[in-house]
Amino acid sequence: MADHAGVSIATASRVLHGSAGRSVGPELRRRVEESAAALSYVSNAPAQALARARTSVVGLIVHDVADPYFGAIATGVMRAARAHDLMVMVAATFRSPRLELEYLVRLRTQRARAVLLAGSGFTDPAFVAELGRQLAGFTAEGGRVACVGDHGVAADTVTPDNRAGAALALDHLWRLGHRRIGVLAGPGELISVRERLAGVRDALRVRGAGLDPADLAAGDFSREGGRAATLELFHRRPDLTALLALNDGMAAGALAALRSELGRSVPGDVSVVGFDDLPYAQDLHPALSTVRLPLERTGERAMELILDEAVGPLRTESLPVELVARASTGPA
């Protein structure tokens, strides 16, 4: 490439990646650009990475790429990445903590400039400790880290306000007159589940009430999990007038169970409120009342934190959420 243009490789490098001794004469610049085009030359990123000790790759670790929740986050991340000329390596852990650690190591070997931990963290102390260790190793090598949602580690974090959102959902039901409210919770080892449960308890406490363990059923954060938890709950508490699901997937399962197995009408017999406001929420039947999370914005913001080289104390941003009242909730 350099010879084809009849210049030194240093000069070629300067015009193609414009750094160091920046200025190159117009004549040589032209020749280099022509040769590059003629040879359809593209630079070699691994070589650049080696020489510069820095890549333009960021890693994004999610539980499941097919989950619309992560799809929304990823969209924000991709948008920000594009704005900064970064490429995104996506790793799907399929909800395995072990895989999460493994991918973190691989992202380290890739010398990713940064990694984004999306999805909720796990509460297991042993896991969190090991995660912290890996992250420390990564940052020691100059990598940046940010979390979407609390992961229990010392890293910049941006998270939708889970706790306030859950309180919003409970308040919504309470104002409609509901007093016998069942809660469909996700896996207890997820930090986000704990935060959302705490929000429910906050709101209950303000009302002078509490959360009876019998009114709570946990399950997978999925349609099936929601279905099973709903059946379990109504078996124990046939007189529930409302259901608060800790995510939209579980709410979808609840609606299905209520209609097919339980024969209850929504919102006539039972009101249902979800959490996340995924795109399909409006198409459920009835259209789901839920808590809207600024997921894209969250992903985008996390990328911005990562790119902001400012050194300082850990930053934690909590993004505001809102309740979207649709047709699945009504007066008690």
Added chain:
Amino acid sequence: MADHAGVSIATASRVLHGSAGRSVGPELRRRVEESAAALSYVSNAPAQALARARTSVVGLIVHDVADPYFGAIATGVMRAARAHDLMVMVAATFRSPRLELEYLVRLRTQRARAVLLAGSGFTDPAFVAELGRQLAGFTAEGGRVACVGDHGVAADTVTPDNRAGAALALDHLWRLGHRRIGVLAGPGELISVRERLAGVRDALRVRGAGLDPADLAAGDFSREGGRAATLELFHRRPDLTALLALNDGMAAGALAALRSELGRSVPGDVSVVGFDDLPYAQDLHPALSTVRLPLERTGERAMELILDEAVGPLRTESLPVELVARASTGPA
């Protein structure tokens, strides 16, 4: 790292990445492994890439990471990648052909081992030509390419059988007695739209019928596109008894328009059949009859083709699809 273990870097390389002169004595091996652990050493992928002239990264180009259609494909790709110890770089083009080309170049500079073009291709000849040129450059450098769905370029491709699927959908309606069937089509520049339309025409021809242009409305491949196209169609043809949407997103929009704006019951007044069988299809109201595509499998298979170094003629695999009859279709 090598000195810490008191061995040559070649030996260290051998035990850590076991290549070339494979065998290393147990004693040295132990020392290397211990040092690696002590120093929490991780290899440098860019350096390896430079030396080996080959990375363990594959690129996946999609239109939109939030679209469940691509989520399903990506899941299959990720699963296969994991099985082969590959990392996946995901590029979202946001449906811009220009961006698709740009990301292809960037994947070239990354020296990705392979790239997967997912999502439907565009029909624009100028774009296809340029795409072909870039792809040729990429393969000339040793990169592999595979397409998920026809992209009009000379590359291995694996695709769900769009044409047969559309015929299946039309047959389903026809057998239920529908004769006035409206078709909700996506953007005409998408190859998949053309294939699906061809399938509809195939099935119609077999029945001795044809597709009246007035029975067809095109729109965005989205909920909103489906809604608008449905309104347009019923404005022209108020007597339609069935709607065939070329993807589930449009079908969701059709259901909404039918219920809210048009006041028609489904399937009482109008039957609706979709295409793709995305996860939310069963939760629409009424549950959507649709054509199920083996999307995960398609993504997985595309990765397998890419990894299979066999040189030979271009391979094209068409994966079978099936009709899933649910509640949105009924007798005319």
Added chain:
DNA sequence: CTGTTAGCGCGTTCAT
């Protein structure tokens, strides 16, 4: 079985 040596392609001094 193990060490030595020569690049891989590029960024970066340091001269010129």
Added chain:
DNA sequence: ATGAACGCGCTAACAG
């Protein structure tokens, strides 16, 4: 403004 030369961390021959 330009070129020569070194090194980034690693793999791949080649010698022992």
